[in-house]
Amino acid sequence: AAGTLIVGGGQAGFQVAASLREAGYADPVVLIGDEPGLPYQRPPLSKAYLAGKTDAEGLNLRPASYLAEHRIAHRPGTRAARIDRDARRLILADGESLPYDHLVLATGARNRDLPVPGADLAGVRQLRGLADADRLREAIGAAERVVVVGAGFIGLEFAAVAAAHGLAVTVIEAAARPMARAVSAETGAFFRAAHEGWGVRFAFSAGVTAIEGTDGRATGVRLAEGDVLPADLILVGIGVVPNAELAAEAGLAVADGVRVDAFLATEDPAISALGDCARFPSAFATGLGRDDTVRIESVQNAIDQGRCLAARLAGRPAPYGAVPWFWSDQGRHKLQIAGLAGPDDASVLRGSGDAFSVFRFRGGILRAVESVNRAADHMVARRLLAAGTPLTPEQAADPGLDLKALAT
Ligand code: FAD
Structure with missing residues:
Protein backbone atom coordinates (compact mmCIF):
# COMPACT_ATOMS: atom_id res chain seq x y z
CA ALA A 1 0.00 0.00 0.00
CA ALA A 2 1.13 3.56 -0.67
CA GLY A 3 -0.46 4.74 2.60
CA THR A 4 -1.08 8.32 3.65
CA LEU A 5 0.95 11.18 2.24
CA ILE A 6 0.75 14.43 4.20
CA VAL A 7 1.74 17.76 2.61
CA GLY A 8 2.81 20.28 5.24
CA GLY A 9 4.89 19.44 8.29
CA GLY A 10 3.30 21.98 10.66
CA GLN A 11 0.95 21.58 13.59
CA ALA A 12 -1.86 19.91 11.62
CA GLY A 13 0.26 17.68 9.37
CA PHE A 14 2.30 16.39 12.28
CA GLN A 15 -0.86 15.72 14.31
CA VAL A 16 -2.39 13.61 11.53
CA ALA A 17 0.78 11.50 11.36
CA ALA A 18 1.03 11.03 15.13
CA SER A 19 -2.69 10.30 15.55
CA LEU A 20 -2.67 7.79 12.69
CA ARG A 21 -0.08 5.73 14.56
CA GLU A 22 -1.93 6.14 17.89
CA ALA A 23 -5.05 4.85 16.13
CA GLY A 24 -3.21 1.73 14.95
CA TYR A 25 -2.93 2.71 11.28
CA ALA A 26 -0.37 0.28 9.82
CA ASP A 27 0.29 1.55 6.26
CA PRO A 28 3.11 3.96 5.40
CA VAL A 29 2.83 7.53 6.68
CA VAL A 30 4.92 10.10 4.79
CA LEU A 31 5.12 13.70 6.03
CA ILE A 32 6.65 16.23 3.66
CA GLY A 33 7.15 19.91 4.35
CA ASP A 34 9.08 22.73 2.75
CA GLU A 35 10.57 24.12 5.97
CA PRO A 36 13.85 22.71 7.31
CA GLY A 37 13.98 20.80 10.57
CA LEU A 38 11.45 19.05 12.76
CA PRO A 39 7.77 20.03 13.03
CA TYR A 40 7.50 22.87 15.57
CA GLN A 41 4.94 25.08 17.28
CA ARG A 42 4.46 28.62 16.06
CA PRO A 43 2.80 30.40 19.03
CA PRO A 44 6.08 31.04 20.93
CA LEU A 45 7.52 32.73 17.80
CA SER A 46 5.67 35.92 18.73
CA LYS A 47 5.95 35.37 22.49
CA ALA A 48 8.64 33.57 24.56
CA TYR A 49 10.92 32.72 21.61
CA LEU A 50 10.84 36.27 20.25
CA ALA A 51 11.62 37.56 23.73
CA GLY A 52 14.63 35.22 23.92
CA LYS A 53 13.11 33.18 26.76
CA THR A 54 13.21 29.81 25.01
CA ASP A 55 15.48 28.22 22.40
CA ALA A 56 14.60 26.69 19.03
CA GLU A 57 14.78 23.13 20.34
CA GLY A 58 12.06 23.99 22.83
CA LEU A 59 9.70 24.68 19.91
CA ASN A 60 9.84 21.18 18.43
CA LEU A 61 6.60 19.21 18.74
CA ARG A 62 8.55 15.92 19.23
CA PRO A 63 12.19 14.83 18.97
CA ALA A 64 13.45 13.08 15.82
CA SER A 65 13.42 9.77 17.69
CA TYR A 66 9.62 9.99 18.00
CA LEU A 67 9.19 10.15 14.24
CA ALA A 68 11.51 7.17 13.73
CA GLU A 69 9.86 5.07 16.44
CA HIS A 70 6.42 5.75 14.99
CA ARG A 71 7.52 5.02 11.42
CA ILE A 72 6.66 8.52 10.22
CA ALA A 73 8.82 9.14 7.15
CA HIS A 74 9.60 12.84 7.53
CA ARG A 75 11.01 14.75 4.58
CA PRO A 76 11.76 18.36 5.52
CA GLY A 77 12.91 20.83 2.88
CA THR A 78 10.59 19.18 0.36
CA ARG A 79 8.07 21.20 -1.61
CA ALA A 80 4.99 19.74 -3.30
CA ALA A 81 4.28 21.23 -6.73
CA ARG A 82 1.28 19.42 -8.20
CA ILE A 83 -1.28 16.69 -7.62
CA ASP A 84 -1.97 14.06 -10.28
CA ARG A 85 -5.39 12.89 -9.07
CA ASP A 86 -5.88 10.24 -11.78
CA ALA A 87 -2.58 8.52 -10.99
CA ARG A 88 -2.85 9.30 -7.24
CA ARG A 89 0.60 10.80 -7.18
CA LEU A 90 2.05 13.97 -5.71
CA ILE A 91 4.68 15.65 -7.87
CA LEU A 92 7.44 17.45 -5.95
CA ALA A 93 9.16 20.66 -7.00
CA ASP A 94 12.27 18.70 -8.02
CA GLY A 95 10.22 16.45 -10.32
CA GLU A 96 10.13 13.36 -8.11
CA SER A 97 6.66 11.88 -7.69
CA LEU A 98 5.25 10.06 -4.66
CA PRO A 99 2.27 7.67 -4.68
CA TYR A 100 -0.61 7.89 -2.19
CA ASP A 101 -3.72 6.02 -1.20
CA HIS A 102 -4.78 9.10 0.73
CA LEU A 103 -3.43 12.63 0.36
CA VAL A 104 -3.71 15.12 3.22
CA LEU A 105 -3.34 18.84 2.55
CA ALA A 106 -2.00 20.52 5.70
CA THR A 107 -0.29 23.41 3.94
CA GLY A 108 -1.26 26.14 6.40
CA ALA A 109 -1.28 29.79 5.40
CA ARG A 110 1.17 32.51 4.50
CA ASN A 111 1.21 36.16 5.45
CA ARG A 112 -0.61 38.66 3.32
CA ASP A 113 1.81 41.09 1.69
CA LEU A 114 1.40 44.81 2.28
CA PRO A 115 0.25 46.04 -1.15
CA VAL A 116 2.13 49.37 -1.22
CA PRO A 117 5.32 50.69 -2.82
CA GLY A 118 8.42 50.06 -0.72
CA ALA A 119 7.05 46.92 0.95
CA ASP A 120 10.11 45.01 -0.28
CA LEU A 121 12.66 47.34 1.36
CA ALA A 122 15.07 45.90 3.93
CA GLY A 123 13.67 46.37 7.41
CA VAL A 124 10.12 45.41 6.40
CA ARG A 125 9.37 42.05 8.00
CA GLN A 126 6.70 39.46 8.56
CA LEU A 127 6.34 36.72 11.16
CA ARG A 128 5.17 33.24 10.26
CA GLY A 129 8.03 30.79 10.61
CA LEU A 130 11.11 30.13 12.71
CA ALA A 131 13.36 31.79 10.11
CA ASP A 132 11.26 34.98 10.36
CA ALA A 133 11.45 34.90 14.16
CA ASP A 134 15.23 34.47 14.11
CA ARG A 135 15.62 37.50 11.84
CA LEU A 136 13.22 39.53 14.00
CA ARG A 137 15.03 38.63 17.20
CA GLU A 138 18.18 40.07 15.68
CA ALA A 139 16.38 43.10 14.28
CA ILE A 140 14.81 43.93 17.65
CA GLY A 141 18.30 44.03 19.13
CA ALA A 142 19.44 46.61 16.57
CA ALA A 143 16.28 48.68 16.02
CA GLU A 144 15.14 51.85 17.75
CA ARG A 145 11.84 52.77 16.18
CA VAL A 146 9.34 50.11 15.30
CA VAL A 147 6.11 50.42 13.35
CA VAL A 148 3.70 47.51 13.42
CA VAL A 149 1.15 47.44 10.60
CA GLY A 150 -1.97 45.62 11.82
CA ALA A 151 -3.33 45.40 15.38
CA GLY A 152 -4.20 41.71 15.18
CA PHE A 153 -2.92 39.04 17.54
CA ILE A 154 0.55 38.71 16.02
CA GLY A 155 1.07 42.45 15.61
CA LEU A 156 0.09 43.10 19.24
CA GLU A 157 2.14 40.21 20.63
CA PHE A 158 5.12 41.52 18.69
CA ALA A 159 4.45 45.08 19.89
CA ALA A 160 4.41 43.92 23.52
CA VAL A 161 7.77 42.16 23.16
CA ALA A 162 9.36 45.10 21.29
CA ALA A 163 8.09 47.60 23.87
CA ALA A 164 9.47 45.44 26.69
CA HIS A 165 12.83 45.64 24.87
CA GLY A 166 12.68 49.40 25.26
CA LEU A 167 11.89 50.18 21.62
CA ALA A 168 9.54 52.98 20.55
CA VAL A 169 6.57 51.17 19.04
CA THR A 170 3.67 52.52 16.99
CA VAL A 171 0.86 50.25 15.80
CA ILE A 172 -1.13 51.27 12.72
CA GLU A 173 -4.55 49.72 12.24
CA ALA A 174 -7.16 50.16 9.51
CA ALA A 175 -10.05 49.36 11.86
CA ALA A 176 -11.15 51.59 14.73
CA ARG A 177 -9.92 49.22 17.46
CA PRO A 178 -7.47 46.36 18.10
CA MET A 179 -8.31 42.75 17.14
CA ALA A 180 -11.55 44.08 15.66
CA ARG A 181 -12.31 40.94 13.66
CA ALA A 182 -12.02 38.58 16.61
CA VAL A 183 -12.90 40.25 19.90
CA SER A 184 -15.43 42.63 21.47
CA ALA A 185 -14.97 46.37 21.84
CA GLU A 186 -14.57 45.80 25.62
CA THR A 187 -11.65 43.38 25.23
CA GLY A 188 -10.13 45.56 22.53
CA ALA A 189 -10.28 48.62 24.78
CA PHE A 190 -8.62 46.72 27.64
CA PHE A 191 -5.69 45.66 25.46
CA ARG A 192 -5.37 49.09 23.93
CA ALA A 193 -5.00 50.62 27.39
CA ALA A 194 -2.57 47.89 28.46
CA HIS A 195 -0.32 48.48 25.45
CA GLU A 196 -0.48 52.25 25.95
CA GLY A 197 0.64 51.62 29.53
CA TRP A 198 3.71 49.85 28.12
CA GLY A 199 4.45 52.87 25.93
CA VAL A 200 2.94 51.61 22.66
CA ARG A 201 1.24 54.24 20.51
CA PHE A 202 -1.68 53.55 18.20
CA ALA A 203 -3.02 55.03 14.98
CA PHE A 204 -6.51 53.61 14.36
CA SER A 205 -8.64 53.99 11.23
CA ALA A 206 -5.33 54.62 9.49
CA GLY A 207 -4.11 53.40 6.11
CA VAL A 208 -0.55 52.87 4.90
CA THR A 209 0.17 54.20 1.40
CA ALA A 210 3.93 53.58 1.12
CA ILE A 211 7.08 52.49 2.91
CA GLU A 212 9.71 55.18 2.53
CA GLY A 213 13.37 54.30 2.30
CA THR A 214 16.91 55.24 1.33
CA ASP A 215 19.59 52.98 -0.15
CA GLY A 216 17.21 50.02 -0.12
CA ARG A 217 16.43 50.32 3.61
CA ALA A 218 13.10 51.33 5.08
CA THR A 219 13.13 54.61 6.98
CA GLY A 220 9.46 55.23 7.60
CA VAL A 221 5.82 54.46 6.97
CA ARG A 222 3.66 56.91 5.02
CA LEU A 223 0.06 57.15 6.19
CA ALA A 224 -2.93 57.99 4.00
CA GLU A 225 -3.21 61.33 5.80
CA GLY A 226 0.28 62.16 4.55
CA ASP A 227 2.30 61.85 7.76
CA VAL A 228 5.46 59.73 7.69
CA LEU A 229 6.22 57.74 10.84
CA PRO A 230 9.98 57.19 11.07
CA ALA A 231 10.91 53.53 11.57
CA ASP A 232 13.93 51.27 11.14
CA LEU A 233 11.91 48.09 11.70
CA ILE A 234 8.44 47.52 10.25
CA LEU A 235 6.44 44.41 11.12
CA VAL A 236 3.55 43.67 8.77
CA GLY A 237 0.81 41.63 10.41
CA ILE A 238 -2.28 42.10 8.25
CA GLY A 239 -3.60 38.58 8.12
CA VAL A 240 -2.94 35.49 6.07
CA VAL A 241 -3.77 33.82 2.78
CA PRO A 242 -4.46 30.06 2.93
CA ASN A 243 -2.06 27.91 0.90
CA ALA A 244 -4.74 26.42 -1.34
CA GLU A 245 -3.02 26.53 -4.72
CA LEU A 246 -2.24 22.79 -4.86
CA ALA A 247 -5.93 22.02 -4.41
CA ALA A 248 -7.13 24.73 -6.81
CA GLU A 249 -4.77 23.62 -9.58
CA ALA A 250 -5.97 20.05 -9.09
CA GLY A 251 -9.53 21.21 -9.74
CA LEU A 252 -10.76 20.99 -6.14
CA ALA A 253 -13.13 23.61 -4.73
CA VAL A 254 -11.37 26.53 -3.08
CA ALA A 255 -12.90 29.66 -1.50
CA ASP A 256 -10.63 31.32 1.05
CA GLY A 257 -9.36 27.84 1.88
CA VAL A 258 -9.72 24.32 0.56
CA ARG A 259 -13.39 23.35 0.79
CA VAL A 260 -14.00 20.24 2.88
CA ASP A 261 -17.11 18.58 4.31
CA ALA A 262 -17.85 17.80 7.96
CA PHE A 263 -15.44 14.84 7.71
CA LEU A 264 -12.66 17.11 6.38
CA ALA A 265 -12.86 15.42 2.97
CA THR A 266 -12.66 17.28 -0.34
CA GLU A 267 -14.89 16.19 -3.21
CA ASP A 268 -12.10 13.75 -4.14
CA PRO A 269 -12.49 10.90 -1.61
CA ALA A 270 -8.73 10.34 -1.71
CA ILE A 271 -7.88 13.91 -0.64
CA SER A 272 -8.57 15.66 2.69
CA ALA A 273 -7.56 19.03 4.06
CA LEU A 274 -7.32 20.51 7.56
CA GLY A 275 -5.83 23.24 9.69
CA ASP A 276 -5.19 26.82 8.56
CA CYS A 277 -5.65 25.91 4.87
CA ALA A 278 -9.12 24.35 5.15
CA ARG A 279 -12.65 25.80 5.12
CA PHE A 280 -15.18 23.54 6.81
CA PRO A 281 -18.83 23.62 7.94
CA SER A 282 -19.23 24.41 11.63
CA ALA A 283 -22.24 24.85 13.90
CA PHE A 284 -20.14 27.41 15.80
CA ALA A 285 -20.04 29.58 12.66
CA THR A 286 -23.84 29.87 12.42
CA GLY A 287 -24.75 33.41 11.48
CA LEU A 288 -21.16 34.52 10.95
CA GLY A 289 -20.77 34.04 7.23
CA ARG A 290 -23.01 33.40 4.28
CA ASP A 291 -22.80 29.62 4.33
CA ASP A 292 -21.89 28.68 7.93
CA THR A 293 -18.43 27.52 6.92
CA VAL A 294 -15.29 28.81 8.53
CA ARG A 295 -11.52 28.67 8.28
CA ILE A 296 -9.81 28.80 11.66
CA GLU A 297 -6.20 29.68 12.41
CA SER A 298 -5.45 28.09 15.76
CA VAL A 299 -3.46 25.34 17.40
CA GLN A 300 -6.64 23.78 18.83
CA ASN A 301 -8.19 23.56 15.38
CA ALA A 302 -5.06 22.01 13.85
CA ILE A 303 -4.76 19.41 16.62
CA ASP A 304 -8.43 18.45 16.93
CA GLN A 305 -8.88 18.24 13.16
CA GLY A 306 -5.70 16.13 12.96
CA ARG A 307 -7.18 13.67 15.44
CA CYS A 308 -10.55 13.62 13.67
CA LEU A 309 -9.03 13.00 10.25
CA ALA A 310 -6.65 10.31 11.51
CA ALA A 311 -9.56 8.48 13.14
CA ARG A 312 -11.43 8.43 9.83
CA LEU A 313 -8.38 7.18 7.90
CA ALA A 314 -7.94 4.47 10.55
CA GLY A 315 -11.54 3.35 9.99
CA ARG A 316 -13.49 5.29 12.63
CA PRO A 317 -15.15 8.19 10.83
CA ALA A 318 -16.90 10.95 12.77
CA PRO A 319 -17.82 14.51 11.81
CA TYR A 320 -15.64 17.30 13.18
CA GLY A 321 -17.39 19.32 15.89
CA ALA A 322 -14.88 20.45 18.52
CA VAL A 323 -15.41 23.78 20.28
CA PRO A 324 -12.95 26.29 18.83
CA TRP A 325 -10.61 27.90 21.33
CA PHE A 326 -7.61 30.19 21.13
CA TRP A 327 -5.24 32.19 23.29
CA SER A 328 -2.98 35.21 22.98
CA ASP A 329 -0.35 36.40 25.45
CA GLN A 330 0.37 40.13 25.40
CA GLY A 331 2.77 41.36 28.03
P1 FAD B 1 1.26 25.54 9.54
O1 FAD B 1 1.68 25.39 10.96
O2 FAD B 1 1.46 26.86 8.88
O3 FAD B 1 2.00 24.42 8.70
C1 FAD B 1 1.90 24.33 7.30
C2 FAD B 1 3.22 23.87 6.74
O4 FAD B 1 3.06 23.49 5.37
C3 FAD B 1 4.28 24.96 6.74
O5 FAD B 1 5.48 24.46 7.26
C4 FAD B 1 4.41 25.32 5.27
O6 FAD B 1 5.69 25.82 4.95
C5 FAD B 1 4.15 23.98 4.63
N1 FAD B 1 3.79 24.02 3.20
C6 FAD B 1 2.92 24.87 2.59
N2 FAD B 1 2.83 24.59 1.28
C7 FAD B 1 3.65 23.54 1.04
C8 FAD B 1 3.99 22.79 -0.13
N3 FAD B 1 3.46 23.07 -1.33
N4 FAD B 1 4.88 21.77 -0.01
C9 FAD B 1 5.41 21.47 1.21
N5 FAD B 1 5.13 22.14 2.34
C10 FAD B 1 4.25 23.17 2.27
N6 FAD B 1 -2.57 29.78 17.46
C11 FAD B 1 -3.08 29.69 18.71
O7 FAD B 1 -4.03 28.93 18.91
N7 FAD B 1 -2.57 30.44 19.74
C12 FAD B 1 -1.52 31.28 19.56
O8 FAD B 1 -1.09 31.94 20.50
C13 FAD B 1 -0.94 31.38 18.25
N8 FAD B 1 0.12 32.18 18.03
C14 FAD B 1 0.68 32.21 16.77
C15 FAD B 1 1.81 33.00 16.56
C16 FAD B 1 2.40 33.06 15.31
C17 FAD B 1 3.63 33.90 15.10
C18 FAD B 1 1.83 32.32 14.22
C19 FAD B 1 2.44 32.40 12.84
C20 FAD B 1 0.72 31.56 14.42
C21 FAD B 1 0.13 31.47 15.71
N9 FAD B 1 -0.99 30.69 15.94
C22 FAD B 1 -1.51 30.60 17.21
C23 FAD B 1 -1.64 29.94 14.85
C24 FAD B 1 -1.16 28.51 14.76
O9 FAD B 1 0.22 28.44 14.86
C25 FAD B 1 -1.64 27.93 13.42
O10 FAD B 1 -3.04 27.94 13.42
C26 FAD B 1 -1.15 26.50 13.20
O11 FAD B 1 0.25 26.49 13.08
C27 FAD B 1 -1.79 25.91 11.96
O12 FAD B 1 -1.23 24.67 11.66
P2 FAD B 1 -1.17 24.14 10.15
O13 FAD B 1 -0.44 22.86 10.21
O14 FAD B 1 -2.51 24.21 9.56
O15 FAD B 1 -0.30 25.22 9.37
Missing part, protein backbone atom coordinates in the same frame (compact mmCIF):
# COMPACT_ATOMS: atom_id res chain seq x y z
CA ARG A 332 1.53 39.97 31.35
CA HIS A 333 -2.04 39.57 30.13
CA LYS A 334 -3.56 36.35 28.90
CA LEU A 335 -6.52 36.41 26.54
CA GLN A 336 -8.44 33.17 25.98
CA ILE A 337 -11.33 32.77 23.58
CA ALA A 338 -13.82 29.90 23.43
CA GLY A 339 -16.24 29.71 20.51
CA LEU A 340 -16.51 32.07 17.55
CA ALA A 341 -17.85 35.62 17.69
CA GLY A 342 -18.55 38.22 15.04
CA PRO A 343 -18.00 41.96 15.36
CA ASP A 344 -21.73 42.62 15.80
CA ASP A 345 -22.42 40.05 18.53
CA ALA A 346 -23.84 41.41 21.80
CA SER A 347 -21.50 41.59 24.80
CA VAL A 348 -22.18 40.83 28.45
CA LEU A 349 -19.38 41.59 30.90
CA ARG A 350 -18.55 39.52 33.98
CA GLY A 351 -15.78 40.63 36.31
CA SER A 352 -13.83 43.87 36.15
CA GLY A 353 -10.43 45.48 36.15
CA ASP A 354 -7.61 43.17 35.05
CA ALA A 355 -9.72 40.00 35.21
CA PHE A 356 -12.98 39.73 33.31
CA SER A 357 -14.86 37.77 30.68
CA VAL A 358 -17.04 39.02 27.86
CA PHE A 359 -19.89 36.69 26.93
CA ARG A 360 -20.86 37.10 23.28
CA PHE A 361 -24.40 36.44 22.06
CA ARG A 362 -25.65 36.12 18.48
CA GLY A 363 -29.37 35.65 17.94
CA GLY A 364 -29.77 35.43 21.73
CA ILE A 365 -27.53 32.35 21.89
CA LEU A 366 -24.15 32.19 23.61
CA ARG A 367 -21.55 31.93 20.83
CA ALA A 368 -18.24 32.82 22.43
CA VAL A 369 -16.55 33.86 25.66
CA GLU A 370 -13.46 36.06 25.78
CA SER A 371 -11.60 35.73 29.06
CA VAL A 372 -8.86 38.10 30.16
CA ASN A 373 -6.79 36.72 33.03
CA ARG A 374 -9.76 34.49 33.97
CA ALA A 375 -8.65 30.97 33.07
CA ALA A 376 -11.42 29.36 35.13
CA ASP A 377 -14.12 31.16 33.10
CA HIS A 378 -12.46 29.96 29.90
CA MET A 379 -12.58 26.33 30.96
CA VAL A 380 -16.23 26.64 32.00
CA ALA A 381 -17.07 28.40 28.72
CA ARG A 382 -15.59 25.53 26.70
CA ARG A 383 -17.81 23.10 28.59
CA LEU A 384 -20.93 25.27 28.20
CA LEU A 385 -20.37 25.64 24.47
CA ALA A 386 -19.59 21.94 23.98
CA ALA A 387 -22.78 20.91 25.79
CA GLY A 388 -24.89 23.66 24.24
CA THR A 389 -26.09 24.58 27.74
CA PRO A 390 -28.68 27.34 27.39
CA LEU A 391 -27.64 30.65 28.92
CA THR A 392 -29.49 33.93 28.45
CA PRO A 393 -27.76 37.32 28.33
CA GLU A 394 -29.71 38.21 31.51
CA GLN A 395 -28.30 35.15 33.35
CA ALA A 396 -24.80 35.95 32.14
CA ALA A 397 -25.16 39.50 33.44
CA ASP A 398 -26.10 38.27 36.95
CA PRO A 399 -22.97 38.40 39.14
CA GLY A 400 -24.59 35.87 41.48
CA LEU A 401 -24.83 33.19 38.76
CA ASP A 402 -22.74 30.12 39.60
CA LEU A 403 -21.17 29.45 36.19
CA LYS A 404 -19.29 26.39 37.33
CA ALA A 405 -22.44 24.72 38.63
CA LEU A 406 -24.15 25.42 35.31
CA ALA A 407 -21.39 23.62 33.43
CA THR A 408 -21.41 20.43 35.49
